[in-house]
Amino acid sequence: MNSTTAWIIAVVFAIVFLSVAWTVRGKAGKNFAAYAVGGATLPLFLVMFTDLSTIMGAGNFVGEATNGFEVGYNQLAFVLGEQGSKIAFALIFAGFAGRFAYKTLGEMMHDLILRDKVSRIIIGILMLSLMIAYIGGQGLGMGLLFHQFTGVNPTYIILFFTALFIAWTYMGGMHAVARVEFLIGMLVVLLGLVYYGSVFSLVHFSPAYLNHRLAAVGASSLTKFKFDPQTITAFVTGLLGVMTAQIYWQRCFAAKNGKTARTGMIIAGSIAVIFVAATAVVGMVAKALNPVLSPSLAMPWLMSHEVPVSITVAVFALVLIAANGAAASNLNSAAVILINDFFKVLSPEMSDRSMLRWAKLMTVVIGAFGALAAMYASNIIALFSEAYTLLGGSVVPVLIVGLLWKMDYSKRFEEGFRNSRVSAWGARVGLVLGAVLAVSVNIFVGFGAAVVATIVVSLFTRGSTTEADRQALGSVPVES
Template identity: 25%
Template sequence: MNILDTFVLLLYFGVLMIIGIIGVKKAKSEKDFVLAGSRLGYYSHVGCLAAVIIGGAATMGSTSLGYNFGVSGLWFVSMMGFGIAALGLFVVNKIGGYEVFTISQLLGKRFGEGTQLISAIVTAIYTLMVVVTQVIGMGNVIHVLLGWSLIPSMIIGGGIVLFYTILGGMWSITLTDIIQFIVMTIGVFFIMFPFSVNSVGGLTALFSSVPEAHLSLTNIGWDRIFQYFLLYFFGLMVSQDIWQRVFTARNQKIAKKSAISAGLYSVLYGLVLSIVGMCALVLLPNLGDSQSAFTSLALEILPPGLLGLVLASVCSALMSNASGAIFASATLITNDIIKVYVKRDMTDRDIINTSRIVIFGLGVLAIIFSVWIQNILVALDMAYAILSGAIFVPLIIGLYWKRVTSKAAFYSIIASSLVIFISFIIFGITSTLPIIYGLITGLVVIVGFTLIIPENNIEVNKENTSIYK
């Protein structure tokens, strides 16, 4: 990178930190800090949802899959898009009337404090692993672009995210997400994609230059497509960082429309980056690591200035996803564990201060795990396997089947979590079997306990006023 591109990238980092300072003034209550006051309109809400879906794994991972498998690499992000669209179509109307901030609070209202605690722990582990994927991505981008060592690069990238997240909470995240969505869209759709296609002589030349299998929608394999469906379609529907963004909408109608729109955006994003990955294969056929396909291609084809903007778009994807995930994890720990089991009479100021301490601790932990794992797609697969396998069944069945008992939901999460972790050890962390076994276990336990051991179920505790104002 030349001086101009480095300046553009560092200027972008500076803007994000300034926004964090601005967010401090807006975060005056718990709802402001946790949900940005639930005031977002359609356009800003679409940007926030898309920004939290499209992270570093989605950007760099889709390009890597396009490099290795061609157009079928789109299934990775497309399943995320289908998941968020399904959330808008089938779940938003069910959850809109609860006065809650987290998935665990909803499960707690439905099934009691025991289920709230265990679901908070499981979901917090998932969100922490999502942060790990983004810190790995940020470290690799900064390492490649600025030539700094990998570990310091992870610390710097993660530190910037921690800075603005700790200060302003969801207000800072929302403001940065809107900017990051704009930068991300311009960088990928209007710069990287047309420059990549033009560099190989157009789409016709590209399609004739890559292996024929790269043009098949199933080249990646039905087993991988099914794995992405299990991981990301189900996972996005019950993801705390997504739910927390959903609740920032001004009303239920906006939440539903923007979820569907963000889903469609994600499908297009996956398709475009798969084609970019194919362009990288033509121009850089001997890459040692396909995870670097996006950044390597950008360094190869983009002129000064635009290179800095496109690389800022990669950092946008990484940072927006990281900030949302770490904030979601901190919200779960603060609201569903500390506030319930440690200090019940917390004021809004206590909650904000405690959240900031938890965010800092989780950020340090995420950086440590990032140095240990160092593989984006593996870390993301682990995260969604834990979430989808353990939380999806009790949450969705509990919303639609009122007979489900509190014991059934509690033991369903416990049993499926144990099965997933044991399956990781037996079959490996890249296997599809842990999530399949987790889903089956959760379903068998929740249905079996409900039918065999009936109880007077806890009444669903809906507030008279919706979370949407």
């Protein structure tokens, strides 16, 4: 495939994405809720495919192949943690979140657990780190892919696609994101199967033959799965980090009900586990065929040298549209976090029209930060992993303690009423201490410290629940 074909594909899809965003701009511009969560009306087919498209971006198609090239089967530990967490999220949180009409996880934690503006802002800051990492990962993936086929400096490609991400997210919000991702999700499944089949045919669909080829080039270490502390850390980092990804909570809030949110995420997560694991193995195939290759070019090299041109074109289109879908999802989510958990908290009287206007402006600002992250990151998955560590050691433990440590265990959580013993200071200390220790030591230390600090500090400080809340809780139905 030559550079002209690559640019034609890019331009065609750019026109399609922008056209869809232009078509639904009226719906997205009605109010902030429409822009943020599509009015909480998305049906199963949209929830499922927007979940899948959000998961399967350029990071998973290009970044996982890079790590498979370097790490081998041990990369599957991170894959199973990161992608399996979507299924765990669906079983634990999706149905719960789908009952509510919040716009962000921070808003939900504020209303049901904390009632503390400072904690809500801290949560927003921490969650933004993952959104920006995701956006940067998509830009970096596209930069590496285009560089392989066109020779253009990856920085220019990153800037081009970031501008595209921004434009159609700015116009259409969640309505555009969900509808474009319905198309993207279907193409991911169809073209992904074609690509994996083509690559694995190079090693005769045989793990034994792949292992033999790797041993022949001096890379037999890649064929051994090591159950060691590093492997366990990789699994836990992926598992916990994703639990607080705004993109998945936002899709649950956008679903028409809890069952729709849970079912959509289970299906999407199951497909993702298989596809992302296969992508890591793709990197191992590249290692077997070209052991001196730069790891970051594992997938692009296979596409340009080892598979038929028709497959190359199809998969190039696949990665391009997947990157656009994932980046737009994260742009929208990051903008919603900024407005909902910063602007609105600091300025409670802000009108809905102002929130919508600022959300669009922040889409542009965050996109710029995402481009910077892409240009300065050396590895896509490393970029994700750092953000997962930060969130997994801070927001996740406070969320879990807050939901499990109720004031009244006979009552379920309902909007408008706080039913948790976690205090404002307990949350603040737990969030900050967990984040610092997770990054500076490891995720286990951060998680444990956050749990202990949240409980101990809460025991010695007073929660913000009012007597009115306690009285209102008396009218809430008992959990089934």
